Amino acid sequence: MESKSAASFLHEKKWLLIYTRPKWEKKVDQLLKQQGIESYCPLRTVQNQWADRKKLVSLPVFNSYVFVRVTPREECEVLYTLGVIKFVYYMGKPAVIRDHIIEQIKINLTLYQNVEVVNLQSINIGDRVKIKQGVFINQSGQVIQIMGKKILMVFDQIDCALVTCIPFGHVVLNNIKNENEITSGNV
The missing domain is CATH 2.30.30 (SH3 type barrels.)
Structure with missing residues (x-):
């Protein structure tokens, strides 16, 4: 009975969070998908303006983070992917993101195109x-x-x-x- 539960553990997929090189989120997402690994890089569309033109570009919602849905066996493949630095840990283990959180992010990005993550702790009065x-x-x-x-x-x-x-x-x-x-x- 124990071997069956151990085998199911090895095939159970969980959403984990990886930390990437700066500005490599979309490339890492693409490389992981090419390897057959389920990944998700939430994107938002913004209009960038240069001196001579305007252009719509897709930017990651979370800088330097990509979500992956993997089995414990696939975790090593993720770490060996170009641009991946490490898994994000919580209490000594890779941080597991619940499925409904990923779905909520997807729904919110569909409903609200102007979503932006702002770190409110970085700026203080007097800065x-x-x-x-x-x-x-x-x-x-x-x-x-x-x-x-x-x-x-x-x-x-x-x-x-x-x-x-x-x-x-x-x-x-x-x-x-x-x-x-x-x-x-x-x-």
Whole structure:
């Protein structure tokens, strides 16, 4: 009886999460599928604008993560795939993602095309940020308030204090001390 349960364990497929090289999510997904391994890289479509054109591109919802549905035997094949760094672990074992969570992600991406994952812990009040898109692109300032997925910031590179509300996805952390603070010894 034990050998039957052990055999079924070796053939039981579970969703696991793998960590990939940066910007390799779609390539890893493709390589895994070519090997016959079930994988899922959730994508969202965004419009990128360059100086001369606009283009719709598919970007991963989760940077550097891909889901795989594998048996314990297939786990080694996943690790040997180009671009895969490691499995994500929880309590010393590969983190198992429940089937309904994967289905919920798929449903939400179908229903809501503007889904974006924002790490709210990366920006704090007092941080210096730089705007990476929108009307105030390349302007820097200081975060004075966090309101859900938006921040209230003060621009200090213009002659007056201009306060505006910017979505989290439009800024990058820029906590480099300015030259005046370094030379005056106020580090």
